Amino acid sequence: MLIDVGQYLFRVNSAPSIVKNNLDLMYGDAIIEDSLAPADFTVSLKHDSLLRKFLKPQVTFYLGSNSPFKPLPASQSYPVMEWGMNWCIAATDFNRLIVHAAVLVKNNKAIVFPATPGSGKSTLSAYFALSGWKLYSDEMAIIDLDTLQVMPLFRPVCLKNESISLVKKWFPQSIFTGIAKDTQKGDVAHLRVNSFAEYQTFSPVDVVAIVFPKYQKNSQTEPYKISKIAGFEKLAGNSFNYNILGNTAFDTIQRLVEQTQQVEMNYNDLSDVDDLLTSEFTL
Amino acid sequence: MNKQKIYSDIENLVFHNEIPTIELKQWESIIHVLREVNLLAACYFRLETEDKLTLLPSFALKHMKSAAVYSSRQSEQVTFECKLLQKILDSESIPSVFLKGASYTLRKSKNSQGRVYSDIDLLVAKKDISKAEQALTKHAWCSKKVSEYDNNYYREWSHEIPPMFNIHRGTVLDLHHNILLPISGREVNVELLTENCQSIDGGYTVLGYAATILHSIVHLIINEDVSNGYRDILDITTLIKENDSPEFWQEITLLASKLGFNNELYLALSLSKKYANLTIPNDVWLTFSVQQNNSKLNFLLNYVYYFALQPHSPAVQTLKHKIAINIVYLLGHLQKMPLKILIPHLLTKSFFSIRDQIFGKHHFDK
Amino acid sequence: MYYLENSFKTYYPTDGYGVAIFKTDSRDTIFFQGPNDKLKKLFELECFDLPKFQQLIACELPDAVQLIDKLLLHNIISQNKRT
Numbered sequence: 001m002l003i004d005v006g007q008y009l010f011r012v013n014s015a016p017s018i019v020k021n022n023l024d025l026m027y028g029d030a031i032i033e034d035s036l037a038p039a040d041f042t043v044s045l046k047h048d049s050l051l052r053k054f055l056k057p058q059v060t061f062y063l064g065s066n067s068p069f070k071p072l073p074a075s076q077s078y079p080v081m082e083w084g085m086n087w088c089i090a091a092t093d094f095n096r097l098i099v100h101a102a103v104l105v106k107n108n109k110a111i112v113f114p115a116t117p118g119s120g121k122s123t124l125s126a127y128f129a130l131s132g133w134k135l136y137s138d139e140m141a142i143i144d145l146d147t148l149q150v151m152p153l154f155r156p157v158c159l160k161n162e163s164i165s166l167v168k169k170w171f172p173q174s175i176f177t178g179i180a181k182d183t184q185k186g187d188v189a190h191l192r193v194n195s196f197a198e199y200q201t202f203s204p205v206d207v208v209a210i211v212f213p214k215y216q217k218n219s220q221t222e223p224y225k226i227s228k229i230a231g232f233e234k235l236a237g238n239s240f241n242y243n244i245l246g247n248t249a250f251d252t253i254q255r256l257v258e259q260t261q262q263v264e265m266n267y268n269d270l271s272d273v274d275d276l277l278t279s280e281f282t283l
Numbered sequence: 284m285n286k287q288k289i290y291s292d293i294e295n296l297v298f299h300n301e302i303p304t305i306e307l308k309q310w311e312s313i314i315h316v317l318r319e320v321n322l323l324a325a326c327y328f329r330l331e332t333e334d335k336l337t338l339l340p341s342f343a344l345k346h347m348k349s350a351a352v353y354s355s356r357q358s359e360q361v362t363f364e365c366k367l368l369q370k371i372l373d374s375e376s377i378p379s380v381f382l383k384g385a386s387y388t389l390r391k392s393k394n395s396q397g398r399v400y401s402d403i404d405l406l407v408a409k410k411d412i413s414k415a416e417q418a419l420t421k422h423a424w425c426s427k428k429v430s431e432y433d434n435n436y437y438r439e440w441s442h443e444i445p446p447m448f449n450i451h452r453g454t455v456l457d458l459h460h461n462i463l464l465p466i467s468g469r470e471v472n473v474e475l476l477t478e479n480c481q482s483i484d485g486g487y488t489v490l491g492y493a494a495t496i497l498h499s500i501v502h503l504i505i506n507e508d509v510s511n512g513y514r515d516i517l518d519i520t521t522l523i524k525e526n527d528s529p530e531f532w533q534e535i536t537l538l539a540s541k542l543g544f545n546n547e548l549y550l551a552l553s554l555s556k557k558y559a560n561l562t563i564p565n566d567v568w569l570t571f572s573v574q575q576n577n578s579k580l581n582f583l584l585n586y587v588y589y590f591a592l593q594p595h596s597p598a599v600q601t602l603k604h605k606i607a608i609n610i611v612y613l614l615g616h617l618q619k620m621p622l623k624i625l626i627p628h629l630l631t632k633s634f635f636s637i638r639d640q641i642f643g644k645h646h647f648d649k
Numbered sequence: 650m651y652y653l654e655n656s657f658k659t660y661y662p663t664d665g666y667g668v669a670i671f672k673t674d675s676r677d678t679i680f681f682q683g684p685n686d687k688l689k690k691l692f693e694l695e696c697f698d699l700p701k702f703q704q705l706i707a708c709e710l711p712d713a714v715q716l717i718d719k720l721l722l723h724n725i726i727s728q729n730k731r732t
Contacts, residue, residue, distance in 0.1 A: 035308070036306075036307065037307065038311030039311050040342075042311075064315055064596070065595070065596065093349055094350075094353050095348060095352070227667060228662035228663070228667070229667025229668070229669060229680060232662070232680070243356070245352065245356075246359070246676045247658075250658070250669070360676065366674075
């Protein structure tokens with residue numbers, strides 16, 4: 001099967017049927033049997049050793065014949081497939097700057113939310129995506145080195161632990177995979193927020209702000225501007241391929257921080273964040 | 284698409300810079316195979332030299348370019364590391380020679396462009412190994428964690444100590460005192476190899492070109508693992524083409540003779556001829572009359588090595604490739620160690636492999 | 650005496666605060682806080698001694714020493730004259 005995630009085409013050579021079912025659920029019409037286009041990656045998820053297959057089944061993700069991760073319990077098959085796909089992109093695309101961040105777009109303007117600890121960016125991504133924003137990615141901001149525009153990706157949101165039940169509560173109609181328990185990130189489930197048809201209306205857009213949210217249970221939603229140098233340092237620290245791109249990344253991030261505003265924000269209510277960002281950046 | 288056709292397109296692209304006229308979809312196999320064998324970046328730079336990048340479909344160009352960015356970064360990093368390493372060893376007055384990948388990068392040979400490699404290889408005299416190890420440890424280099432068995436293997440039998448890595452940057456360094464296992468009985472007279480060393484820009488020392496190429500050949504042929512074989516043959520062919528001169532041919536044939544590597548040189552030159560159509564002077568071929576009449580050697584050449592070195596990718600591999608690879612695996616081990624040591628070594632290695640098969644490779648990792 | 654190396658490039662944000670330095674040899678990126686007019690003056694020098702440094706950066710001695718250590722560690726300055 002082939003999966004069109006927008007910027008990349010994945011060929012899935014083999015995977016357990018539970019994974020294929022979840023891929024169907026998450027990607028819908030983005031899955032095609034065949035294409036005239038060449039796939040960027042050939043991936044597979046295979047069961048590991050002989051004995052383990054019967055006692056404690058494990059799966060390993062492969063890009064071609066190479067496996068970047070340790071084998072993981074078969075109960076985590078679907079997250080492993082998604083993390084494997086993330087890895088393929090982050091480990092091979094050095095034509096763009098790839099930042100570990102969520103990207104949400106409203107009115108053709110993008111806000112990048114780097115994945116700093118305690119940011120709650122996945123929950124934020126899910127909330128915003130189901131509240132009128134367009135999700136360009138919950139995990140990686142793909143930034144064109146010349147135009148500095150951010151590219152849309154068609155991938156589900158990865159939610160963890162309490163976020164799963166929270167989002168289900170807020171959006172009872174939402175489309176989720178089953179929950180994979182006890183992964184290295186805790187309980188994990190994936191959420192589809194758009195149809196492929198909706199996604200296909202998304203196009204590259206300019207970034208207006210880099211926002212560093214911090215979920216604080218009893219706080220008010222308070223934004224404050226931070227210095228560009230602090231913004232630069234955090235962006236660089238969150239870029240997957242900063243070190244590879246070196247000089248180019250330095251220049252790109254420099255132009256990006258000059259072109260955008262950098263804001264830190266404590267919050268405890270996502271709808272406040274939505275309102276605040278919408279008015280602040282006239283979206 | 285037919286595996287033979289895919290392979291043939293790859294061979295033409297890699298060795299002759301010929302861009303295949305195929306449908307866009309057929310580029311998928313080619314790019315995936317090149318990625319598997321780490322030749323995407325090399326192809327990029329070779330096509331760039333011939334101004335052919337615009338002839339590539341954007342799908343192929345983007346993947347090759349991305350790989351080229353990665354390899355450029357690596358070569359910058361290696362250059363930086365070697366500068367620091369040279370400083371450390373100079374301060375302790377330890378003479379050293381950079382080998383393989385690092386030497387190509389430092390001397391900027393044609394095959395260095397796009398070449399990706401995981402370790403820096405450095406040769407020092409056997410008597411200086413401990414001193415070098417200590418000096419490196421003072422500068423944040425640590426020995427990699429290997430199993431106790433492997434640690435003994437390295438120190439007692441091998442021509443290198445266990446790999447060292449830099450705590451701050453993660454770079455891996457292989458410190459050698461020779462290029463073949465001493466125990467195999469085919470210990471190289473390392474002085475012959477380092478006889479015509481070259482000093483290059485930056486104050487580094489590398490082997491002369493004949494020794495460099497011969498080292499690469501020996502490393503390729505007397506090795507059980509030929510997963511990088513295709514890239515190695517490309518290295519060898521490119522280096523020979525870059526240094527093609529009567530003096531060079533004289534030097535390499537003489538050196539091979541002195542070191543007892545005539546068979547290996549013959550095999551490598553014949554393979555270069557098969558893959559890359561390399562032109563070898565007639566008088567050089569004449570020195571190989573013994574090898575040319577050796578039917579076993581020629582069988583190995585045409586039916587084993589020719590297939591075993593081709594890209595280890597399911598897109599081009601057939602049963603004959605797999606059989607060839609297995610034969611090379613066995614031969615490689617046999618050449619490196621006499622049987623009485625090989626069997627316990629293989630048995631121990633096999634025990635670990637079987638154990639890992641059953642319990643999973645990382646079960647015993649701490 | 651400390652000498653400025655020449656293997657780096659700088660970015661002074663337009664909001665007037667801090668500098669990011671990209672070292673072209675090690676490919677490291679190093680950040681410094683502080684008003685950029687002072688930092689600009691510092692990085693334009695060929696060399697400086699501790700008193701001059703303190704005067705330029707306007708900081709206490711312990712901070713000055715710490716800063717100099719950081720500059721030395723990342724090879725932005727050295728105690729050897731550049732040949």
